[in-house]
Amino acid sequence: xxxxxxxxxxxxxxxxxxxxxxxxxxxxxxxxxxxxxxxxxxxxxxxxxxxxxxxxxxxxxxxxxxxxxxxxxxxxxxxxxxxxxxxxxxxxxxxxxxxxxxxxxxxxxxxxxxxxxxxxxxxxxxxxxxxxxxxxxxxxxxxxxxxxxxxxxxxxxxxxxxxxxxxxxxxxxxxxxxxxxxxxxxxxxxxxxxxxxxxxxxxxxxxxxxxxxxxxxxxxxxxxxxxxxxxxxxxxxxxxxxxxxxxxxxxxxxxxxxxxxxxxxxxxxxxxxxxxxxxxxxxxxxxxxxxxxxxxxxxxxxxxxxxxxxxxxxxxxxxxxxxxxxxxxxxxxxxxxxxxxxxxxxxxxxxxxxxxxxxxxxxxxxxxxxxxxxxxxxxxxxxxxxxxxxxxxxxxxxxxxxxxxxxxxxxxxxxxxxxxxxxxxxxxxxxxxxxxxxxxxxxxxxxxxxxxxxxxxxxxxxxxxxxxxxxxxxxxxxxxxxxxxxxxxxxxxxxxxxxxxxxxxxxxxxxxxxxxxxxxxxxxxxxxxxxxxxxxxxxxxxxxxxxxxxxxxxxxxxxxxxxxxxxxxxxxxxxxxxxxxxxxxxxxxxxxxxxxxxxxxxxxxxxxxxxxxxxxxxxxxxxxxxxxxxxxxxxxxxxxxxxxxxxxxxxxxxxxxxxxxxxxxxxxxxxxxxxxxxxxxxxxxxxxxxxxxxxxxxxxxxxxxxxxxxxxxxxxxxxxxxxxxxxxxxxxxxxxxxxxxxxxxxxxxxxxxxxxxxxxxxxxxxxxxxxxxxxxxxxxxxxxxxxxxxxxxxxxxxxxxxxxxxxxxxxxxxxxxxxxxxxxxxxxxxxxxxxxxxxxxxxxxxxxxxxxxxxxxxxxx
Numbered sequence: 024x025x026x027x028x029x030x031x032x033x034x035x036x037x038x039x040x041x042x043x044x045x046x047x048x049x050x051x052x053x054x055x056x057x058x059x060x061x062x063x064x065x066x067x068x069x070x071x072x073x074x075x076x077x078x079x080x081x082x083x084x085x086x087x088x089x090x091x092x093x094x095x096x097x098x099x100x101x102x103x104x105x106x107x108x109x110x111x112x113x114x115x116x117x118x119x120x121x122x123x124x125x126x127x128x129x130x131x132x133x134x135x136x137x138x139x140x141x142x143x144x145x146x147x148x149x150x151x152x153x154x155x156x157x158x159x160x161x162x163x164x165x166x167x168x169x170x171x172x173x174x175x176x177x178x179x180x181x182x183x184x185x186x187x188x189x190x191x192x193x194x195x196x197x198x199x200x201x202x203x204x205x206x207x208x209x210x211x212x213x214x215x216x217x218x219x220x221x222x223x224x225x226x227x228x229x230x231x232x233x234x235x236x237x238x239x240x241x242x243x244x245x246x247x248x249x250x251x252x253x254x255x256x257x258x259x260x261x262x263x264x265x266x267x268x269x270x271x272x273x274x275x276x277x278x279x280x281x282x283x284x285x286x287x288x289x290x291x292x293x294x295x296x297x298x299x300x301x302x303x304x305x306x307x308x309x310x311x312x313x314x315x316x317x318x319x320x321x322x323x324x325x326x327x328x329x330x331x332x333x334x335x336x337x338x339x340x341x342x343x344x345x346x347x348x349x350x351x352x353x354x355x356x357x358x359x360x361x362x363x364x365x366x367x368x369x370x371x372x373x374x375x376x377x378x379x380x381x382x383x384x385x386x387x388x389x390x391x392x393x394x395x396x397x398x399x400x401x402x403x404x405x406x407x408x409x410x411x412x413x414x415x416x417x418x419x420x421x422x423x424x425x426x427x428x429x430x431x432x433x434x435x436x437x438x439x440x441x442x443x444x445x446x447x448x449x450x451x452x453x454x455x456x457x458x459x460x461x462x463x464x465x466x467x468x469x470x471x472x473x474x475x476x477x478x479x480x481x482x483x484x485x486x487x488x489x490x491x492x493x494x495x496x497x498x499x500x501x502x503x504x505x506x507x508x509x510x511x512x513x514x515x516x517x518x519x520x521x522x523x524x525x526x527x528x529x530x531x532x533x534x535x536x537x538x539x540x541x542x543x544x545x546x547x548x549x550x551x552x553x554x555x556x557x558x559x560x561x562x563x564x565x566x567x568x569x570x571x572x573x574x575x576x577x578x579x580x581x582x583x584x585x586x587x588x589x590x591x592x593x594x595x596x597x598x599x600x601x602x603x604x605x606x607x608x609x610x611x612x613x614x615x616x617x618x619x620x621x622x623x624x625x626x627x628x629x630x631x632x633x634x635x636x637x638x639x640x641x642x643x644x645x646x647x648x649x650x651x652x653x654x655x656x657x658x659x660x661x662x663x664x665x666x667x668x669x670x671x672x673x674x675x676x677x678x679x680x681x682x683x684x685x686x687x688x689x690x691x692x693x694x695x696x697x698x699x700x701x702x703x704x705x706x707x708x709x710x711x712x713x714x715x716x717x718x719x720x721x722x723x724x725x726x727x728x729x730x731x732x733x734x735x736x737x738x739x740x741x742x743x744x745x746x747x748x749x750x751x752x753x754x755x756x757x758x759x760x761x762x763x764x765x766x767x768x769x770x771x772x773x774x775x776x777x778x779x780x781x782x783x784x785x786x787x788x789x790x791x792x793x794x795x796x797x798x799x800x801x802x803x804x805x806x807x808x809x810x811x812x813x814x815x816x817x818x819x820x821x822x823x824x825x826x827x828x829x830x831x832x833x834x835x836x837x838x839x840x841x842x843x844x845x846x847x848x849x850x851x852x853x854x855x856x857x858x859x860x861x862x863x864x865x866x867x868x869x870x871x872x873x874x875x876x877x878x879x880x881x882x883x884x
Contacts, residue, residue, distance in 0.1 A: 027062040027069060034060055036068075036087035050080030055122060058087060110168060113195075114151045117175050118144060124182055138363065143178045147171065153422055163419070173216065180217045188213060243439045243722045244413040245307040247358055248366070248424050249319065251283060251300035252404040256374055260287050260327035262347060264403075265491055267432070268304050269320040269351075274389055276320075276516060277311065278304045279432040279451075282491025302430040302493065305414050307358075308439035317358050321350040321372065321403055322384050324503055329469070329540035340545040343471075343538060344503045346384045348376040350403050351391045358409050366408040366424060374401040383505065385514040413438070430493035435516070435636055437678060440722045450519045450558065451636040452531070454502055455570060456512040459535065459552075460628040467509045468537040468551075472502040472631075476519060479528045481586035489518040496520065504538055521558070523641050526565070530557045530590065533573070533631065534583070552576060553583040554631050556594045563649050565642040570634040572596045578623040588623055596630075643679060647671050652679065652686050661690065665703040673714045677723050681730055683711065688737035695739050698746070705747040706763055708777075712770035727773065731780050738788055741781035744774060745800050752807035758816035768825040772832035779836040786840075801841055805849040812856035823857070827865045831872035838877065 036058050044051040050072070052058070057073035068087065071079040125140045150171050153159060159167060172189060179186060188209045189195055247268070254264060262285045268278040281302040284292040291297055311317070325331075325347040328339040350372040356362045375391045377384070408424065410417045417425050435451055454472060461467050475498070476487040486496035505511045521529055535552040539545040554573040558566055573595055582588045643649050647667040654661050668676070668683075676683060687704050694700050715723045754761040767774070782797055808830065812823055830853065838846060850873060857866060 025065055027064045030060050030063050030068070033063060033068070033089055036060060036089045038086060039088045040086045042082055042086050044080055044082070048080055050078060050082045052082055052086060055119060057119075058082070060087075108154070109194075110171060111151060111154050113175065114147055114154070114171060117178070118147055118151075120184070121178060121182065140178070140182070142363075143174060146174060147178075149421060149423060150174075153419075156422070176213060177217055186210070186213060186217075243308060244305070244411075244416075245309075245312060245358070246303050246305040246410040246412065246414070246417055247307070247319075247354070248408045248410055248417075248421070248429075249281070249302050249304065250366070250406045251302075252298075252369055252406060254283070254285055254403050255289075256323070256348075256401045258287065258325055258347065259331065260325055261285065261292065262326060263324040263344070263490075265322040265324065266302070267320055267322075268307075268354075269318045269388070270314050270316065271318055271389070272315050274385075276435065277314075277317075278307075278434055279518065280491035280516065281430060281432045282494040284494070299428065301424075301428075302432050303410070303414065303417065303425055304432045304434075305417075306434035306436075306438035310439070311434070312359050315355075316353060317355050319352045319354045319372070319405075319407070320388060322388070323347045323349065323374070324384075329504070329506065329538070333540065338542055340538065340540055340542045344501060346377045346382065346387075346503055346505065348374055349384060349388050349391055350374045351388065354407070357407060360409060364408045366406055369404050369406050372403040372405060374403070381505065381508055383512045383514070384503070385512065432492040433638075435638070437638060440726055441640060441678060441680065447638055447640050448521070448523055448642065449638040450521070450565075451516055451638065452519055453516040453634045453636075454513040455632040455634055456510060456514075457535075457575075457631040458510045458629060460626075461509070462551075462628075464537075467507040469504050469506055469539070470502075470508070470511055471504050471536050471538045472500075472513070473534045473536065473550075474500040475532050476521065477530055477532050477586070478525075479530075479586065479590070481532075481584065481590075484521065484525070484529065487519060487521055489520055491517070519558070526559050526642065527563075529559075530555050530594075532584075533633075535575070535629075535631070549580040550583060552626055552629055553589070554594070555589055556633070559642075563653070565637050565639065566635050568634075568636050570632055573631050573633060575626045575629040575631050576623040577626045577629075582623060592623070640679060640682070643675065648675055648679065648683070652682055654686060654690060661700065662703065665690075665700065665707055668707045669710050673717070673720060676711060676714060677720050677726075680711070680723065680726055681734060684708075684730060684735070687711075688735070688740055691740055691743055692737050695743075698743070701743045701747050702750075705744065708744075708774075709763055709766050709770050712773045713766050715773075716769065728776075731773075731776050735777065735780055736784065737781055738785040739781070741778045741785065741797070742800070744778050744781070745804055748774060749804050749807050752804075752811055755819060755822055756807065756810040756814055758814065758818055760818070764822060765825060768822060768829050771829040772836075775833035775836050779840050782840050798841060798845070801837070802845065802849065805853070809849070809852050809856045812853060815858075823862060824865050827862065827869040831869055831876060834873070834876045 038052040038054055038056040038058060040052075041054055042050075042052040050058075050070070058068070058070050059073060060068045060070040062069040063084065066084050067081050068084050069079075069081045071077075121140060121144055125137065125144065128136045128140060150167060153167060154164075154171070172187075176187060176189075178184075187195055188206055190209065249266070251264075251266075256262070264283040264285055265280040266283070267276050267280045269276050281304075283296075283300055286292045291300065325345045327341060327343065327345070328336065329343055329345065333339055352370065352372040357364050375387065377387060408421075410421060410425075412420065414425075414431055418427075433447075433449070437447075441447075452474075454474075457470065457472075459468055459470050474488070476484040478484060483498055485498045488497050488500050490497065490500070500517060502513050502515060505513075519531070533554040534550040535554075536550050537548050539548060552575050554575050556566070556571060556573055560566070574593060576583065576589060576592070578588070643652065647664060648671050650657060650660055650664040651668060654664060687707055690700055691704050712727075714720050715727055748767065751761050751764045751767055755764045786792070786794065808826060811819060811826060814823075834846070834850075854866060854870065
């Protein structure tokens with residue numbers, strides 16, 4: 024061994040492996056220990072433990088992770104300090120302290136506390152990695168800093184450690200530099216916050232009746248992270264693994280498929296994907312968590328020859344998609360938060376093969392969910408974790424799990440909240456089934472369905488089909504082939520992704536072909552039938568969700584590919600009435616001529632059914648809503664379409680919330696010189712606000728708030744909104760009938776949010792112009808409210824109660840643009856208008872709200 028030399032840069036490190044020292048000259052190390060390094064020699068260091076300078080000795084250099092340091096001279100002594108930012112240092116120190124206590128709890132066999140402290144430590148470790156990344160924007164860094172410091176304070180409290188007192192930015196207050204009073208106040212505030220947090224945590228521990236934790240229920244969006252570690256299955260050919268979430272009670276897939284292409288040698292087809300097969304199933308809502316059961320399923324499709332038993336491979340048809348089996352796991356407890364899931368724990372999902380040739384994959388799926396068989400060790404190995412939040416939140420909170428390369432599989436349907444800016448235009452198509460006659464064949468056909476997305480000229484739109492999340496877009500879809508089945512049931516779902524502007528020109532074309540296992544016979548086979556369907560109807564609305572019984576046409580193979588021969592023909596069958604005239608036909612039809620003179624016959628002996636699901640924030644299935652969103656194309660129908668809005672299903676309206684609000688305010692702005700549509704637009708706005716107040720859509724409050732702050736831009740809207748509101752109040756004050764007034768008072772908070780935001784935008788644009796006129800209009804508006812309170816009509820009693828309840832909700836916004844003293848005077852008049860003996864209980868409740876508002880805390884008001 025060479026001579027020991029004094030270390031210059033290698034001065035400080037963290038132990039990453041346990042090391043048991045031999046004899047007195049070697050120093051024993053434990054994972055996580057900090058060591059000060061003094062000398063180095065041939066892969067060994069000499070130094071001492073930070074926690075005990077007396078423990079000195081030599082140890083292997085490979086067992087230590089070096090840290091950057093700052094050297095400080097304090098007199099004759101040289102002090103070695105970590106160069107990490109103060110917050111990272113604090114987190115590191117805290118983790119070390121908690122770590123030793125965690126071990127003590129484990130030894131004392133206190134399971135509940137061990138889990139609690141482990142959870143806290145995991146969160147700090149995740150956040151520490153985010154802080155160290157150095158990639159956080161300033162606002163996100165501040166937000167994370169607050170979360171980290173409050174978590175440390177909370178953990179210290181429950182572990183009965185010393186409490187750290189901080190300023191508002193989360194920095195530790197130094198007793199030497201802070202006054203006694205400021206320290207006391209900071210201590211008081213910190214204690215109150217921590218006690219509140221402890222109460223929250225206790226309620227989170229308690230499960231509600233359905234067994235879902237309070238923390239999970241408090242969030243409107245949930246996700247499931249899945250990491251495919253391995254797939255063990257004796258196939259011998261390439262395969263496709265379609266993973267998705269499944270409701271076994273409703274027998275329905277509830278998420279997009281995550282597609283993994285697996286090679287015949289037992290590895291992913293793309294070898295780069297090895298150890299990187301990660302997916303997040305997102306957009307799940309509380310309704311999904313309340314499902315009785317949720318399964319993670321995998322449908323396995325073999326890609327190769329018709330029958331694996333055939334051995335003369337050279338003469339066999341290759342590339343056929345054949346059903347192979349399924350793997351199923353009940354994940355209800357994991358996704359509902361009943362089981363604390365460690366992302367390192369691997370789960371085995373057993374494989375169940377297709378046994379009989381006529382076993383459909385979806386039928387096997389339902390058999391497997393109700394019974395368990397021996398998989399022979401074949402199946403999927405996965406790790407998983409339930410995450411709270413949407414994809415943006417979980418990327419921020421779980422960066423070690425979810426990064427930009429992690430595949431996102433969305434729900435089949437909208438999340439419970441659609442935020443402004445979340446533009447989606449997905450059409451999911453499910454091949455349901457068919458019934459195909461064998462005609463001149465001695466046995467039933469092996470039917471393959473091939474689908475293309477075509478334009479009005481019949482040209483295939485390239486890369487417009489997505490078989491599953493994580494897979495590249497393709498230009499054609501080929502179905503699984505079931506051997507000699509008259510009524511195949513595919514139940515295969517995939518996505519059609521088309522630019523919005525192309526939708527009107529697009530149709531889907533389905534070709535049906537018999538596939539032979541012998542390559543020589545297969546090449547001579549031609550398409551024996553076809554079907555098609557347009558994605559948009561003539562009235563501009565998109566294809567309705569649900570099943571569609573398509574017409575099956577027969578004819579010459581080339582003519583079936585010619586749009587001139589089929590595109591003008593009816594595409595769907597109908598059985599009851601003539602609901603979609605021009606697009607449907609009855610089963611009695613037999614022969615139809617296309618525009619180009621080619622003849623196609625309708626096959627009455629064959630049938631084919633698909634179903635569609637539209638998840639679009641731009642395409643509606645409602646004619647009335649479409650008329651309002653595209654009001655400029657038919658301005659003569661504007662009045663009618665505004666009135667129709669109130670009878671449109673609320674679910675459809677909130678789905679298009681941003682576009683609907685944009686349309687209403689555009690109508691208002693483009694008719695700023697007249698009041699022709701003011702009342703209709705105002706009523707429509709009240710209807711929308713009322714919808715969001717409904718418990719069913721209450722999560723959309725956040726969406727409305729986000730719209731007002733980030734997307735709303737109508738600078739003149741405040742004048743019109745105040746005018747209509749004053750008109751309604753004045754009519755009601757006279758005891759006259761005004762049907763929308765009660766709904767208007769209930770919507771007062773958001774009406775004023777729109778008024779204030781509009782005025783602020785106007786003021787910014789025109790540098791404070793018309794401030795006097797605005798304040799005068801607002802004063803008169805408050806006077807109209809006060810006049811309503813003075814009335815004693817029986818018709819206005821309910822209105823006065825509503826005014827007392829909802830007026831305090833507007834103050835937070837109004838004080839931003841209105842003189843505080845004048846507002847206080849108007850509020851004083853508001854309560855003085857009510858006779859002393861009337862509405863006493865409601866008045867006190869209302870005044871209590873005012874007292875706790877920001878305006879009451881202002882000095883000199």
